[in-house]
Amino acid sequence: MSARRRLGARWRRHRPLRTRLTMAASAAVALVAVGVCAAAFFVIRYELYHQLNLNLTQSATLAIQQNRNAGAGVLAGECRFLSAPACAQIVPADPALDPREPYLLPVSRPVREVATGARQPYFTNITLADGKPARMLTTPFGGAKSLQVALRSDTVREGVSQAAWLLSAVGAAGVLLAAGLGYWVSRTGLAPLARLTGTAEHIAATRDPSHRIELPPGKPGGPVKEDEVTRLAASFNTMLGELEQSVTAQRRLVADASHELRTPLTALRTNAELLARADRLTAAQRDRASGALGRQIREVSVLVNDLIDLARDEEPVPLLEEVRLAPLLAHTVDRARAHWPATPFQLELEDAGVTLPGVPGRLARLISNLLDNAAKFSPPGAPVEVALRTGELTVRDHGPGIAEADLPHVFDRFYRAEQARALPGSGLGLAMARQIARAHGAELSAHRAAGGGALFRLTLPRG
Incomplete structure (x- = not known):
């Protein structure tokens, strides 16, 4: 793995959750915005060319009706947008029957095939002699001839181009809005987690489990509005409560144990010091002190064993x-x-x-x-x-x-x-x-x- 890939992988691993959530939300909204704009562009483009195709079909129908007995050659030479009749010419299937005058529109093999019926009518984009774009329909005319009708399409192309620029601007604005919304969503959605993290860090620093995470208020007179993060915070508060009780019980146990042990340990020390001077005691005094010392040792042993037993939370399952x-x-x-x-x-x-x-x-x-x-x-x-x-x-x-x-x-x-x-x-x-x-x-x-x-x-x- 190259150094660049290792750096990228390390950066992805150590990105904060808020950054990842912001990027995910922004990417989702941006993807939707770009998808909607792309779909809108193709719909607009389709509708504009569909309308132009309808106009070409109407012009071809009108030309066939008005020139049923016309021979091969140019019928109309002025090619304007949405004009009727448009640029129109009749092309025979046999090139030998072509007129002496040159054709206005390009003639190719598929045009002859439409005249013979070997090919279905079709639309194509062409460029006129003056450099203007146009859209052409080639359709059967009858009598082994085909009819070519053309309309200028520069207005349609300009509309498609304008729609592309406009939708690109809208898509860019949508991406920026998505980034802002993603940041807002991540900041708002992770606010309870930030409070939870702050509380946990404060408890770790102070070792004081009495702090709680503030839960969002519910509606007046109604329950607290719960979601996954709120339930997590509530569970964390419950855990803190149990921890606080455990710590309090532990401190109380230590305090009580030290208090209870103080008296027998003092008596033990007294009797031990007394037996250390056994040469100054009578036999009866030595027996009395020895018996008291034994009883106190047994009491302390029982007390310590009881404390050990109380420190166990549950019985071992294997037993x-x-x-x-x-x-x-x-x-x-x-x-x-x-x-x-x-x-x-x-x-x-x-x-x-x-x-x-x-x-x-x-x-x-x-x-x-x-x-x-x-x-x-x-x-x-x-x-x-x-x-x-x-x-x-x-x-x-x-x-x-x-x-x-x-x-x-x-x-x-x-x-x-x-x-x-x-x-x-x-x-x-x-x-x-x-x-x-x-x-x-x-x-x-x-x-x-x-x-x-x-x-x-x-x-x-x-x-």
């Missing part, structure tokens, strides 16, 4: 399998009984054949979090009722219940109700349970149970 909930629920309840010996767990399995596509370990974590939460708030000896029915799993305790003001926030990360401040936990268990539920297509909701206590309902997806 999904059809999980039978009844055996999984029974196993998880048995583990809860061992962990909470003072709390009786009542299990009711109305539909033991329920299955759910998912990850068994994650579903077990969801159920375990619900059971731990119910046992934590249940008074000693109060039962925790667990039921698996068609389409739902419920966990109900008989504790103090959920305050009306706390219901909208029980699944928020690190949220802890007033009565839960003194209880162990990080406030991540229910948030993690809801996230696992949604990752499996289910929905977890909290309610105030009739007669007291809290009720958590896991609505399973319809198979």
Whole structure:
């Protein structure tokens, strides 16, 4: 490929979209304008020559009627435009019968063929002796003769030439207008894209997703007028809203995690510093500090693991399998009984054949979090009722219940109700349970149970 071709290809690749759209729109309108002008030129040219042919035909008919018995030779020698009779002459098929006087119009072999009937009448353009253009009709005269009739065509040629110049000027003006219209169309049509690009560049520079693209207003009282670019801008605004929520949630998670980690890390440091001076402590003090350090390490480990789990958006698809909930629920309840010996767990399995596509370990974590939460708030000896029915799993305790003001926030990360401040936990268990539920297509909701206590309902997806 030559350097010129490479330069042209590179220029075409790097042309802005507005330039390409302007050129495409201008080329389309210019092509139409030039096509219309060309069609108009050929129509005008055809009509002018068609009218001249009609005049020649009328002149020939009149000459035949007025000179039925005339011999070969010139009938009329004054050739004017739209005159009758026009230049006219009779030519015999046999050249030996030609008159002594020279013919006014050119005689050729096709003229003799028309006289004998071997050729159809025809029109042709000629130049007269005085240099003027003319149009000639050769037609049979009868008696082995042909009739030639001519009319000057300079006026027709001037009309065709004037039409050509006029339509060329109109076509040029159409091309310029097309260029202007193409630029206007590209500028107007790409204005939303320009705003979208500006917003995207501003967000990339400032890392602030709170900006939105201004959508075109609709009619008063009516919806926003939508087209492809408007829908793109609306989709981009929706994406920015989701991004803003994600960034806000991430910042809140980091802030809450740092706040929750501050207390156990401070206690860890205190106990570690205390054990560093173990020679000054009694054996009982060392055992107490060592036990506290171990508990705090476990709390921090659980908290970090919970944060890692919450950072996962969805379960990995390759690990999904059809999980039978009844055996999984029974196993998880048995583990809860061992962990909470003072709390009786009542299990009711109305539909033991329920299955759910998912990850068994994650579903077990969801159920375990619900059971731990119910046992934590249940008074000693109060039962925790667990039921698996068609389409739902419920966990109900008989504790103090959920305050009306706390219901909208029980699944928020690190949220802890007033009565839960003194209880162990990080406030991540229910948030993690809801996230696992949604990752499996289910929905977890909290309610105030009739007669007291809290009720958590896991609505399973319809198979």
